[in-house]
Amino acid sequence: MTTPQESREVALRVADIRYAYGKTVAVDGVSFDVRPGEIFGLLGPNGAGKTTTISIVSGILPPASGQALIFGQDASGGSGKARARMGVVPQDIALYEELTAAENLRFWGRLYGLSGAGLEDAVRRSLDLVGLADRAKARVKTYSGGLKRRLNLAAGLVHSPDLLLLDEPTVGIDPQARLRILDVVRDQARSGRAVLYTSHYLEEAEQICGRLAIIDHGRVLAAGTVAELRRLVGEGPVVRIRGSIDGDGLKALAARCPGVSFLSADGDSASFAARDPDACSGLVRELFRSGLKLDDLRVQEPNLQSVFLKLTGRELRD
Amino acid sequence: MRTLATLVRKDLRRRLVDPSKLLMNLAIPLVMAGMMALAFGGGGDNQRTPVLHLVVVNQDEGPIGRALGNAQQNPEAAGRMEIRQAKNRGEGLTMLREEEAAALILIPKNFSADLFDGKDVELEVVKNPAASIMPVIAQQGVEVAALYISIGARLLDGRGPRIAELFEGKGWNDPQAIAALVTELYDRVRGIDAFLIPPLIEVKTAERETGKEAGKDRPNFMIWMFPGVMIMGLLFTANTQMRDLLREGEIGTLRRQLTAPLGAVQVLIAKIVSVAAVVAIATVLLLLVGRWVFDVRWGPVVPLAAATAVIVLAATGFAALVFSLVRTERQGDAFGGVLVMLMSLLGGTFFPPQVVPSWMQGISRLTLTYWSHGILRDLAAGGGWDKIQRELSILLIIGLTLTLAGVLALRRRHLRGAL
Numbered sequence: 155m156t157t158p159q160e161s162r163e164v165a166l167r168v169a170d171i172r173y174a175y176g177k178t179v180a181v182d183g184v185s186f187d188v189r190p191g192e193i194f195g196l197l198g199p200n201g202a203g204k205t206t207t208i209s210i211v212s213g214i215l216p217p218a219s220g221q222a223l224i225f226g227q228d229a230s231g232g233s234g235k236a237r238a239r240m241g242v243v244p245q246d247i248a249l250y251e252e253l254t255a256a257e258n259l260r261f262w263g264r265l266y267g268l269s270g271a272g273l274e275d276a277v278r279r280s281l282d283l284v285g286l287a288d289r290a291k292a293r294v295k296t297y298s299g300g301l302k303r304r305l306n307l308a309a310g311l312v313h314s315p316d317l318l319l320l321d322e323p324t325v326g327i328d329p330q331a332r333l334r335i336l337d338v339v340r341d342q343a344r345s346g347r348a349v350l351y352t353s354h355y356l357e358e359a360e361q362i363c364g365r366l367a368i369i370d371h372g373r374v375l376a377a378g379t380v381a382e383l384r385r386l387v388g389e390g391p392v393v394r395i396r397g398s399i400d401g402d403g404l405k406a407l408a409a410r411c412p413g414v415s416f417l418s419a420d421g422d423s424a425s426f427a428a429r430d431p432d433a434c435s436g437l438v439r440e441l442f443r444s445g446l447k448l449d450d451l452r453v454q455e456p457n458l459q460s461v462f463l464k465l466t467g468r469e470l471r472d
Numbered sequence: 473m474r475t476l477a478t479l480v481r482k483d484l485r486r487r488l489v490d491p492s493k494l495l496m497n498l499a500i501p502l503v504m505a506g507m508m509a510l511a512f513g514g515g516g517d518n519q520r521t522p523v524l525h526l527v528v529v530n531q532d533e534g535p536i537g538r539a540l541g542n543a544q545q546n547p548e549a550a551g552r553m554e555i556r557q558a559k560n561r562g563e564g565l566t567m568l569r570e571e572e573a574a575a576l577i578l579i580p581k582n583f584s585a586d587l588f589d590g591k592d593v594e595l596e597v598v599k600n601p602a603a604s605i606m607p608v609i610a611q612q613g614v615e616v617a618a619l620y621i622s623i624g625a626r627l628l629d630g631r632g633p634r635i636a637e638l639f640e641g642k643g644w645n646d647p648q649a650i651a652a653l654v655t656e657l658y659d660r661v662r663g664i665d666a667f668l669i670p671p672l673i674e675v676k677t678a679e680r681e682t683g684k685e686a687g688k689d690r691p692n693f694m695i696w697m698f699p700g701v702m703i704m705g706l707l708f709t710a711n712t713q714m715r716d717l718l719r720e721g722e723i724g725t726l727r728r729q730l731t732a733p734l735g736a737v738q739v740l741i742a743k744i745v746s747v748a749a750v751v752a753i754a755t756v757l758l759l760l761v762g763r764w765v766f767d768v769r770w771g772p773v774v775p776l777a778a779a780t781a782v783i784v785l786a787a788t789g790f791a792a793l794v795f796s797l798v799r800t801e802r803q804g805d806a807f808g809g810v811l812v813m814l815m816s817l818l819g820g821t822f823f824p825p826q827v828v829p830s831w832m833q834g835i836s837r838l839t840l841t842y843w844s845h846g847i848l849r850d851l852a853a854g855g856g857w858d859k860i861q862r863e864l865s866i867l868l869i870i871g872l873t874l875t876l877a878g879v880l881a882l883r884r885r886h887l888r889g890a891l
Contacts, residue, residue: 212731216887234733242731246724250482252489264478265732293489309728 164223165190165317165348171210171220180206182372183220188348190316193339195359195366196352197458203372204352205245208321211350212242224317238266241315245322247302248309251295255286255305258294259312266313280308283338300331307335311342318342318349324358336362356458368458368465375465384456387417390428392460393437397448399424407444411437418463422449425463427456475734479742480749483716487750497712498754501705502761505698524553525573526610529564534584536621541579568600575599575610587621588633694766699848700821702758703841704812706783709754710791711808713747715801717882722801736886740879748788755780762852771851775860779847782864786840786871792878796885815839840874843867 166188173181181203188194196204209215211222213229213236222229227236249258259277268276281287284304294302307323320339324332340362343349353359359366360380367377376383390413401419408416408426413433417425428434434453441448454460487494530541541557556573558564564576578596586593597614634653720726720743729739759780762768770776794808818832819825819841825833836842843863850859 209727214727214730237731237733240731242728244724244728246727248724248728250486250725252486253482257485261478261482262728262732265475265729265734267733 164188165225166194166211166350167223168207168211169220169223171207171217171222173206173210173215173218180372181210181217184367184369184372184374185220186367186374186377188317188350190348191343191346192365193343193349193351193363195363196350196369197354197356197359197363197366197462198352198369199354202354202369204354204369205321206372207369208242208244208319208350208352212240212319213237238313239316241310241313241318243307243310243318243320243323245325247306249294249302249305252293254291254293255281255297255308256290258305259309262309263312268313276312276314280312283311283341284308285334300327303327303331303335307338311338316347318347320349320351322352322354324353324355332358356462360458366458368462370466376461380458383458383461387427387456387460387464388415388429389456390430391434392417392454392456393426393428393434393441394423394450394452394454395425395441395446395448396423396450397446398422399446403444407440408437411440417460418467420463420467425460427460427464475738476742476745479729479739480746483743483746484749487713493712494709494750494754497705497709498757500708501701501758502765504705505694505701505762505766508694508697508701524610524613526553526555527558527564527567527573527576528555528579529558529561529576530579531560531581532579532583534582534588536584536587537579540577540617565598568598573600575614577610577614585633588635694762694768695852696849698762698766698768699852700816700819700841700845702755702762702848703783703787703819703844704816704821705758706751706755706787707790707812707815707841708809710747710751710787711794711804711812713750714743714788714791714795715804716747717743717795718798718801718804730886736883737879740882740886744788744792744875744879747791748784751787752780752784755784768852769854770848771854772856775857776851779851779860779864782868782871783844783847785875786844786867789871789874789876789878790840793874793881796878796881815841818842820845840867840870843870 164187168184168186170183170185171181172179172183184203184207186194186196196207198204206215210217211224211229216230224236224240229236229240250261253261256277259280260273263273263276277290278287281290284307286301286304286308289297289301294305297305303323303326307320310318310320318339323339324335327335336358339349339351343364351359351363363380365377365379366383367374368383369375376386399419399422401424404419404424404426405416408414411433413429414437415427417427419425426437428437438451438453441451528541530537532538541555556567558567558576561576561578564578567573568576576596576598578598580594580596583593583595595614597610599610717726717740720729726739730736759770759776763770790811791808794811795804798804798807816822818828818836819839820836821841825836825842828836843866846863847860847867850863
């Protein structure tokens with residue numbers, strides 16, 4: 155149980171929340187905090203429980219147990235004050251295609267109590283922020299996928315929320331639009347807003363998240379800064395191979411190499427973590443000596459992909 | 473209230489941007505009503521009774537052929553049919569084609585004599601397929617005439633030649649024989665009166681007025697038909713509008729609204745209000761069309777306004793309940809459509825509920841269509857508050873129950889995360 159004093163220090167506190175769709179457990183004891191000025195990432199594959207977590211935090215779904223506090227107030231109680239401080243950007247492009255961009259933003263702004271000149275200012279500012287000021291009067295149905303994603307983000311920002319919940323905001327868009335959205339998100343954090351950012355794009359999460367939690371099957375497997383998470387697989391390089399492999403054989407091979415640990419085998423791919431470059435060289439020599447038919451061999455710096463591999467035994471594919 | 477207004481305004485704005493679906497909904501009952509008006513002759517003061525144009529080739533020299541060939545001399549028939557005589561079949565067919573008559577009737581030689589002698593006779597009818605429904609009317613008219621003539625011939629039972637002589641002006645100088653003939657025929661008719669009296673077909677005659685007042689008191693079929701078709705159209709309109717709730721669920725705007733500082737019930741009520749607003753607009757438009765196009769006079773304004781409000785509530789509540797029970801827009805269309813058709817059939821859209829078996833009449837009273845039709849038909853027939861009060865109260869209860877059930881069911885779905 156958190157004290158009001160502790161709650162005031164964080165924008166969002168998620169404490170041991172659980173939710174199930176019938177017999178399928180979607181969220182199983184997830185906990186994390188997000189502080190003002192921070193981008194906190196929830197990283198996991200599709201179906202990991204990210205959207206359900208966002209739905210609970212945003213008050214759409216009541217948790218079966220646990221609680222989500224927004225600036226100290228329970229999100230699930232329908233608290234108007236808590237919700238008014240929160241901006242949600244859903245994974246779906248939740249906009250009215252029959253209306254123009256400005257009409258959409260005016261509608262979402264009014265729902266948060268904006269009106270008159272304040273509303274018009276907010277609409278103009280949001281459109282500027284995502285670079286859509288010149289398309290304000292165009293109907294959304296005439297927008298490309300990337301423009302719709304940018305407007306979707308603007309609709310979550312129109313009332314200047316203190317906490318921003320972004321559920322996979324860059325799914326299915328071109329790299330240019332993605333960069334634009336990531337820039338806006340960074341700017342929001344720099345201006346002191348707390349951001350909860352879900353994604354299954356590892357590189358994206360590595361780029362913008364100060365801290366993140368890796369989630370799979372509704373559970374947080376690990377949480378921390380990118381550097382802290384990388385350390386879970388060691389400081390040394392990661393060796394990835396592809397070819398005709400045998401998981402048990404590779405485990406035995408890794409055991410024969412000093413300073414090498416077996417990470418995972420998934421289909422025709424496998425990964426190893428080496429303690430240092432010497433251990434890495436030893437592993438590579440042993441792999442060639444073993445007579446395995448390899449199609450590919452790569453030596454990489456440890457990244458979130460290797461962390462996910464180590465934690466789940468499988469790759470997180472885009 | 474401000475938030476509610478924002479939500480409703482957004483929906484109405486979206487409808488105005490693309491009103492095609494709403495117009496389609498409104499067009500359906502209007503087209504149906506129009507077709508029925510054409511088929512059954514309902515309509516306003518300026519509607520004229522169609523005239524049946526016939527060509528007759530009368531080769532019979534007897535009294536029945538003469539009677540059939542000159543049927544338009546009957547004052548009742550004079551305004552409804554126009555008969556032209558042709559000398560022979562060829563000329564008759566030419567006239568049928570060139571003068572756009574509905575049918576050619578051929579009365580063969582010795583038709584009367586053979587009939588009086590008890591022989592089988594034939595009447596030939598050649599229909600003109602280019603003359604719409606009138607040839608069918610002509611055929612059925614001739615069949616009815618043939619039936620009556622056949623019954624008459626059987627009653628004569630061999631006395632035909634004697635009667636034929638009388639028609640020719642012979643034998644009137646023997647009063648005793650005439651009296652005996654009449655007595656015999658009278659006894660025969662009395663013998664079968666159990667079959668003929670009361671008559672199976674009763675023909676009522678009415679004097680037709682002329683001038684400006686003509687048709688004023690003529691019963692307007694659309695007073696009965698239009699309210700039924702209108703209610704059916706309104707139910708379809710309500711369903712089409714309510715499907716937007718599931719559409720918003722699908723595109724994610726509903727969930728996004730639920731993250732704003734407003735309650736789920738507020739969002740659901742706003743959706744119901746916006747659907748009700750569109751149904752109300754549709755109701756007013758259909759009432760105006762009923763008045764201007766089909767000459768349906770809806771009576772005093774206040775009862776009509778109350779009836780409109782209650783009908784809108786009932787139609788909207790029905791649609792809310794339908795869409796709380798289905799998962800997809802397509803399911804809603806199918807389920808809602810079937811329910812509307814069932815309620816229309818049971819509730820008396822196409823035929824009076826009184827003609828169905830009594831157990832079915834019990835079910836029809838459970839439908840909102842039954843009460844909605846009743847209210848509008850009573851108003852159109854000149855009824856006021858006193859006439860519609862009971863029906864209005866029952867429909868109000870039905871409407872409130874449906875709306876409440878719809879809101880609760882939708883809220884339950886929302887709490888399960890299914891909206």
